[in-house]
Amino acid sequence: MSNKVRTRFAPSPTGFMHVGNLRTGLYAYLFAKKNDGTFILRIEDTDQERYVEGAVDVIYSTLKKAGIDHDEGPDKDGGYGPYIQSERKAMYMEYAKELVKRGAAYYCFCSKERLEGLTDENGVRKYDKHCLSLDEEEVQRRIKAGEPYVIRLNVPAEGVSEYDDMVFGHIAVNNADMEDNILIKSDGMPTYNFANVVDDHSMDITHVIRGVEYLSSTPKYNLIYDGFGWERPKYMHLSPIMKDATRKLSKRYGDANFEDFVAKGYLPKAIVNYIALLGWNPKDNKEKMSMDELIAEFSVDGISKSPSIFDETKMRWLNSEYIKELSEEEFLALATPYFDRSKIKGKYDYRKLAALLHKRTEILGEIPEKVDFLEEFRAFDTDMFFHKKMKVTKELALNVLKASEEVLSGEDNWTNERLQELVGVIAERCNVKGGQVFLPLRLALTASPVSPGGATEMADLLGKEESMRRLRFSIDLLEKDTEL
RNA sequence: GGCCCCAUGGUCAAGCGGUUAAGACAUCGCCCUUUCACGGCGGUAACAGGAGUUCGAUUCUCCUUGGGGUCACCA
Numbered sequence: 001m002s003n004k005v006r007t008r009f010a011p012s013p014t015g016f017m018h019v020g021n022l023r024t025g026l027y028a029y030l031f032a033k034k035n036d037g038t039f040i041l042r043i044e045d046t047d048q049e050r051y052v053e054g055a056v057d058v059i060y061s062t063l064k065k066a067g068i069d070h071d072e073g074p075d076k077d078g079g080y081g082p083y084i085q086s087e088r089k090a091m092y093m094e095y096a097k098e099l100v101k102r103g104a105a106y107y108c109f110c111s112k113e114r115l116e117g118l119t120d121e122n123g124v125r126k127y128d129k130h131c132l133s134l135d136e137e138e139v140q141r142r143i144k145a146g147e148p149y150v151i152r153l154n155v156p157a158e159g160v161s162e163y164d165d166m167v168f169g170h171i172a173v174n175n176a177d178m179e180d181n182i183l184i185k186s187d188g189m190p191t192y193n194f195a196n197v198v199d200d201h202s203m204d205i206t207h208v209i210r211g212v213e214y215l216s217s218t219p220k221y222n223l224i225y226d227g228f229g230w231e232r233p234k235y236m237h238l239s240p241i242m243k244d245a246t247r248k249l250s251k252r253y254g255d256a257n258f259e260d261f262v263a264k265g266y267l268p269k270a271i272v273n274y275i276a277l278l279g280w281n282p283k284d285n286k287e288k289m290s291m292d293e294l295i296a297e298f299s300v301d302g303i304s305k306s307p308s309i310f311d312e313t314k315m316r317w318l319n320s321e322y323i324k325e326l327s328e329e330e331f332l333a334l335a336t337p338y339f340d341r342s343k344i345k346g347k348y349d350y351r352k353l354a355a356l357l358h359k360r361t362e363i364l365g366e367i368p369e370k371v372d373f374l375e376e377f378r379a380f381d382t383d384m385f386f387h388k389k390m391k392v393t394k395e396l397a398l399n400v401l402k403a404s405e406e407v408l409s410g411e412d413n414w415t416n417e418r419l420q421e422l423v424g425v426i427a428e429r430c431n432v433k434g435g436q437v438f439l440p441l442r443l444a445l446t447a448s449p450v451s452p453g454g455a456t457e458m459a460d461l462l463g464k465e466e467s468m469r470r471l472r473f474s475i476d477l478l479e480k481d482t483e484l
Numbered sequence: 485g486g487c488c489c490c491a492u493g494g495u496c497a498a499g500c501g502g503u504u505a506a507g508a509c510a511u512c513g514c515c516c517u518u519u520c521a522c523g524g525c526g527g528u529a530a531c532a533g534g535a536g537u538u539c540g541a542u543u544c545u546c547c548u549u550g551g552g553g554u555c556a557c558c559a
Contacts, residue, residue: 010559012559014559044559046558046559047558047559112557115557120485121485122485122486122555123485124485124486124555125555125556126555150557168488168489168490171488171489172488173487173488174487177486177487177488177555178487178555179555179556181556181557182556182557184557185557186557187557189557191556191557191558191559192558192559193559195559196559211553212488212489212490212552212553213552213553213554214553214554215488215489215553215554216487216488216489216553216554216555217488217554217555237489239489239490239552239553240552240553242552245550245551246551246552248552248553274496277496277497277508278496279496281496281497281498283498285497285498285506285507285508287496287507287508287509304490304496304497305489305490305491306489306490306491306551306552307490307551307552308495308496308497309495309496310495310496311494311495311496311509311510313495313509313510314495314496314508314509314510315509316509317508317509317510318509324522356520356521358522359521359522359523360520360521360522387519390518390519392519423518423519427518433518434518434519435518435519436518436519437518437519438518438519438520439518439519439520440519441519442519442520443519446520448520449520450520450521451519451520451521452520452521453519453520453521454519454520454521455519455520456519457520458520
């Protein structure tokens, strides 16, 4: 047993990784790295009911994408294996027997019927230690006779169990409020409660980092450690991430999985950065942080005790910050699959498009809707041309567009730079300000109040032929409208 | 229902007895290479309520209210 910090992340292979769960793993990782410790991955697959095929691979790939590297795990033996709970089955019964010997646990033969009879008016049931009084001889006789049995924890009938949590502080629970939980089920398999303690101890876990749902049952875990005479680990319980004030963010809502966010166009780094900030904040208020910075800044006193509501809007912002710092090449590479998924697949200059979109993209997933207008030009509401601040009216817009048609139709050097110059010419001819040309022109070409670029950039992208076609179309539309 | 825990703007949150109660996101307004966006600047907005303790409470104590968790042969 060394003094080195050892933390673990013990997910169940039940499908995609939920961000709340990932955050727990992240904190365990950050704490270990911050303290020069070891971070261990353990797969808790004892619940065959919930087991999902391929889910173990999801755990690996999620951790890899998130940049969370485990030092030990099923694929990285550190001498504390096996790291998959189902492969550890054999050891638990022996440990349980040891605990019985030490008087901290006992055999129980009570029938389901008898147990149900113990239910009180609130529907709450607490085992009455009925089998605790059985003597050794009778126990052995009944086991030999093949009677089914479980092994229960022997919680003291009186007194208080307490411990100090690293984030919640002192926690005290009356022993009388705790039940003699089952450690070994009648099928000989351990319950989670027991397996967890045995695993943590045999893997030398020094700091147990997990969700608050275990806060009040931790005294029970401690009773097991005490029963064996093992040193208790330190505990760090984490408040949940909520969907809103009353609902926990959970798999059931289907929108909280790491993979789902990646699919929507969030960069893994941004997701990790955001969830790191949910429930924890560094002393200096820094928000955008790399994994190395997170490790350097991480501290337990920055962890908050109250639940945090997941705010996707803020994560979008953080994601846009990460996108902006990408190089043009990197952005083009990331955007290309989204171009291919949009209506403009295979058309237009992706590089040019990417350059325009780069600073205007919060999440990659919104790229298709931002470029679809290139292929979807149709009748629109001409009220868009009315702009009070720019002093643009439909009439003015019509004049400008007509002049634009004349000027632009004779131009063969169709580049952004040249078009900029021509806007000046048009403005002069109509005796209006430049902005009064840019605005109507941009609207005429895109049929949309917001576009991924200015008027000339849009014209450049569309090419002369298509630009002229749209210009004509918009003029017709406006003429028809202003006549009425 | 018993027990454990939590409580600062719409959201994340700083604050650890004396502050004009930070900052970020969102929102609103203004500015900007005359249009979109980016960017810059600024505004609106909070200590759940009530008793104490104290010269003085957002900060400490208690109660109320609200919320979360937990009471399994699930993890």
